Amino acid sequence: MQKIPLMCATSGMKLARDVFRNDSPVGMPVCGKDTVLTDSLLARLDHLEVKSIYVEGHPLWSEGEKTLDEILCDLDLRFEKVRNDPLTSKLHSIYTAFLKNSMGDSSGRQTL
Amino acid sequence: MDDKRSELKKIIMDIRTLPTLPGVINKLNTLSENAKASVQEMARLVSSDQVLSARILRLANSPSYGFYRVSTISNAIILLGVNVVKSLAISSSIFEIMERSSVGLWEHSLGAGVAANLIARKLALPECEEIATAALLHDIGKVIISLKCTESEQHIKKMIHEKQLYMREAEREVLDTDHAEVGAWLSKSWFLPDKLSEPIAFHHDVQLSQNHRIKTAVVHLADVLIKASGFGESGDRYVPQIQKIAWDVLKLNDEILTELVEELEDKLVEARNFSLEMQA
Ligand SMILES: [Fe+2]
Ligand SMILES: [Fe+2]
Numbered sequence: 153m154q155k156i157p158l159m160c161a162t163s164g165m166k167l168a169r170d171v172f173r174n175d176s177p178v179g180m181p182v183c184g185k186d187t188v189l190t191d192s193l194l195a196r197l198d199h200l201e202v203k204s205i206y207v208e209g210h211p212l213w214s215e216g217e218k219t220l221d222e223i224l225c226d227l228d229l230r231f232e233k234v235r236n237d238p239l240t241s242k243l244h245s246i247y248t249a250f251l252k253n254s255m256g257d258s259s260g261r262q263t264l
Numbered sequence: 265m266d267d268k269r270s271e272l273k274k275i276i277m278d279i280r281t282l283p284t285l286p287g288v289i290n291k292l293n294t295l296s297e298n299a300k301a302s303v304q305e306m307a308r309l310v311s312s313d314q315v316l317s318a319r320i321l322r323l324a325n326s327p328s329y330g331f332y333r334v335s336t337i338s339n340a341i342i343l344l345g346v347n348v349v350k351s352l353a354i355s356s357s358i359f360e361i362m363e364r365s366s367v368g369l370w371e372h373s374l375g376a377g378v379a380a381n382l383i384a385r386k387l388a389l390p391e392c393e394e395i396a397t398a399a400l401l402h403d404i405g406k407v408i409i410s411l412k413c414t415e416s417e418q419h420i421k422k423m424i425h426e427k428q429l430y431m432r433e434a435e436r437e438v439l440d441t442d443h444a445e446v447g448a449w450l451s452k453s454w455f456l457p458d459k460l461s462e463p464i465a466f467h468h469d470v471q472l473s474q475n476h477r478i479k480t481a482v483v484h485l486a487d488v489l490i491k492a493s494g495f496g497e498s499g500d501r502y503v504p505q506i507q508k509i510a511w512d513v514l515k516l517n518d519e520i521l522t523e524l525v526e527e528l529e530d531k532l533v534e535a536r537n538f539s540l541e542m543q544a
């Protein structure tokens with residue numbers, strides 16, 4: 153999941169969270185999680201002054217941002233003292249799976 | 265070594281050398297002991313100190329608690345409880361120092377608060393707000409060490425780096441005490457209730473917690489999770505070991521842990537924004 157400015161959103165991206173008017177998480181969502189964005193929907197969100205949205209995967213990459221491999225390597229370094237502990241190494245595998253999953257594969261990445 | 269420890273303890277237990285407690289707090293202590301004191305009375309008292317009220321509201325609106333808008337002190341007392349508001353009042357001056365001089369530690373504390381709140385809610389534990397507050401304060405001893413022993417702090421940092429130690433191990437070597445014990449002294453001198461002081465004192469050693477072991481276990485796990493996520497900086501980069509006793513007392517399993525990781529990562533986006541706003 154990645155939070156991106158609405159102006160960087162393109163049709164085909166899938167919402168990872170409900171969208172609310174004025175970005176305020178109170179009241180009724182104007183558009184639900186899991187919706188696939190279309191041009192007309194983007195225009196409507198813009199009209200409602202939505203500034204940013206959460207989308208699935210990691211479609212936008214900025215200069216200097218870490219790749220999945222680098223992120224996993226940092227994770228391993230943080231866990232370096234507890235890799236042999238059964239409970240804590242469970243957490244390590246859960247985190248590894250989570251990061252692989254949420255970052256998606258980085259094919260087709262765009263530069264912000 | 266022992267001299268250093270008792271000297272440090274003397275400094276910490278001596279209220280005069282600590283960031284000053286707002287006068288309102290003593291009055292609030294007296295008032296909240298009185299069972300008949302109403303929320304309105306307490307709110308009026310706190311609100312009379314405007315700077316303090318603003319600080320309390322800022323913290324009450326942090327992502328460590330799950331409320332979207334807490335706009336008045338009486339709301340804060342109703343939603344968070346007197347204990348929490350009192351602890352936020354007492355520690356707001358420490359947070360002020362943290363936000364300015366140690367953004368990394370402030371983020372670590374904020375993130376631990378977020379994690380603790382998530383864990384407490386997921387496990388349907390009572391007093392989630394108290395648990396979140398204990399997590400927010402769990403490393404408060406580090407701020408005091410850095411304030412009172414600037415020289416030793418440099419030494420501690422060097423040791424962590426050179427010998428690849430946990431911060432707590434380096435503190436023990438240099439000061440013969442650690443931030444958890446210092447936090448415990450501090451909570452005593454502030455008259456914090458046991459349910460806050462035990463998690464602060466024992467978040468690295470859950471089995472020592474006698475009366476509030478579940479709360480202590482949550483704060484311990486919150487600390488582990490936030491270190492695993494890499495959010496904030498707490499002094500060393502190493503994830504602490506999950507203590508078996510904490511795992512057992514919270515009746516954790518793989519599914520719960522997986523859900524917690526997902527929910528935490530989701531919430532941390534908010535926490536990062538909050539921290540950036542505070543620094544702006
Ligand atoms: Fe700690
Ligand atoms: Fe910590």
